[in-house]
Amino acid sequence: MTENQKIIKELKPFIGQVWEKAGFHSPTTIQSYAIPAIVENKDVIAQSPTGTGKTLAYLLPVLNKIDPEKKSVQAVILASSQELVMQILNEMQKWSEGSGIRGASFIGGANVKRQLEKLKKHPQIVIGTPGRVLELIKQKKLKMHEVKTVVLDEGDQLLVPEHIENIKQIVKSTLSERQVVLFSATLPEQVIHIANELTKEAEVIKVEKDETIKADTVNHIYFLSEQRDKIKLIEKISRLEKVKALVFVKDIGNLTVLAEKLQFKQINVSTLHSDMNKMDRQKSIREFRDGKTPMLIATDVAARGLDIEAITHVVHHDFPKDINQYVHRSGRTGRFGASGTVISLVTEREERELKKFAKELGFSAEIKRFHGEEIVDPKQTFSKKR
Structure with a gap:
């Protein structure tokens, strides 16, 4: 022993x-x-x-x-x-x-x-x-x-x-x-x-880094996008296979707009913010936890302390205000050494900020793009089917 x-x-x-x-x-x-x-x-x-x-x-x-x-x-x-x-x-x-x-x-x-x-x-x-x-x-x-x-x-x-x-x-x-x-x-x-x-x-x-937990099971990736086009990426993320994604937005206004646009496109999402009553909050969390919805869109305040098993992706729709917020949000996936992916949707200015965070926290953030419903490297080429 x-x-x-x-x-x-x-x-x-x-x-x-x-x-x-x-x-x-x-x-x-x-x-x-x-x-x-x-x-x-x-x-x-x-x-x-x-x-x-x-x-x-x-x-x-x-x-x-x-x-x-x-x-x-x-x-x-x-x-x-x-x-x-x-x-x-x-x-x-x-x-x-x-x-x-x-x-x-x-x-x-x-x-x-x-x-x-x-x-x-x-x-x-x-x-x-x-x-x-x-x-x-x-x-x-x-x-x-x-x-x-x-x-x-x-x-x-x-x-x-x-x-x-x-x-x-x-x-x-x-x-x-x-x-x-x-x-x-x-x-x-x-x-x-x-x-x-x-x-x-x-x-x-x-404890800066827990050596008993393999942290290399979490991938940090990002997509370059104009603010107005981020919704298209969220839509694609929601359609990934076996996805259970927690999406962070900076305030209730942004959250409401994003949720309404997704629902208009027939994408079933749960939401979580501090103006919701207790029953609605519990229902949202339950439906996401049970896999009835593939995506939970939340503000930072409402998601504090949220511990849901097997979250596959954490998505920064709105870029974190500082490095601590990046750490808090990102830690919702890959818990206890499970694998997970952290996705940042960034403008060119935010890309520079993300690279600073990556350097300070000691990980590499890789740029990706979508090819159909798959996440691929930007330089990856695909031959056309005849």
């Missing part, structure tokens, strides 16, 4: 059982660093690329600490979007099987009465959006006096002006001997600065 495998063996037996059932072999790099640190009650500030197993890196040691005999809340996990909250809850339920540990989700916009009913069932782990969690604390419905661990998932999205005060108040409402853990795919300087204020002598873990 390797040192890495021992990390899981040393956790409670129910975790090891689910690990074996899931068919996992060794922990990923972020898991092998973070799990022991969190088990030892250290505060942690961790950065690792999207798709490297960050959720389990904090979830397994948090579950390991929970006393299922106690009826009080012992850990709070905060996330910036409803979708991410629900995904964390699903993972928590999967990994706590047979342990007697209960979790509950609390999100803005949901029925408050129903959420209070959840608290009556005495969850030991609370997973929620900052606004709603703080609201329940202020109403004295959510008691924080036994909370030992606070987790900030996608920390760079939580430590922003709209959430920061709520986060600080939530952390302050817990035990003075609390543990604060922050995870993110990117950690800008200002986020590290705020994270240091919330933590005590935190162990900073930075």
Whole structure:
């Protein structure tokens, strides 16, 4: 047994059982660093690329600490979007099987009465959006006096002006001997600065590239196109064989126009943006996840934390505003070493920007074109059939 495998063996037996059932072999790099640190009650500030197993890196040691005999809340996990909250809850339920540990989700916009009913069932782990969690604390419905661990998932999205005060108040409402853990795919300087204020002598873990996951399974390609012609390329991508494509657009206006044009051409797509109600968002994600639609068109805000298995292509319809956004978006495909393709639809100006990103991130972006319904190299020639 390797040192890495021992990390899981040393956790409670129910975790090891689910690990074996899931068919996992060794922990990923972020898991092998973070799990022991969190088990030892250290505060942690961790950065690792999207798709490297960050959720389990904090979830397994948090579950390991929970006393299922106690009826009080012992850990709070905060996330910036409803979708991410629900995904964390699903993972928590999967990994706590047979342990007697209960979790509950609390999100803005949901029925408050129903959420209070959840608290009556005495969850030991609370997973929620900052606004709603703080609201329940202020109403004295959510008691924080036994909370030992606070987790900030996608920390760079939580430590922003709209959430920061709520986060600080939530952390302050817990035990003075609390543990604060922050995870993110990117950690800008200002986020590290705020994270240091919330933590005590935190162990900073930075994984630039996970060597346990073969990253060379993701291809980065691009098509040169005028802005107005990008829709034709999206149309062709939607018709690729066995495609499951997540398409990123910069705002709701662009998304609506693109979706309407595709639907007019009888192309069935799902959409995801922050102005949609909860039911419509869930329906969109479900239809895309189940393969009823080959393409999900989303804004960056709505797609944060979205974890859908087997996404074959991530498409940058609107070019990312910076390198961090490129990393976040692109990490939705090729998760845990699966293969995937990242497609950028770029104008000449954006092509220069993409090449800069590629150089900085250490990959090569290859230009392609369509020949009929196939993606080919631009110089590839085809003989005419007689």
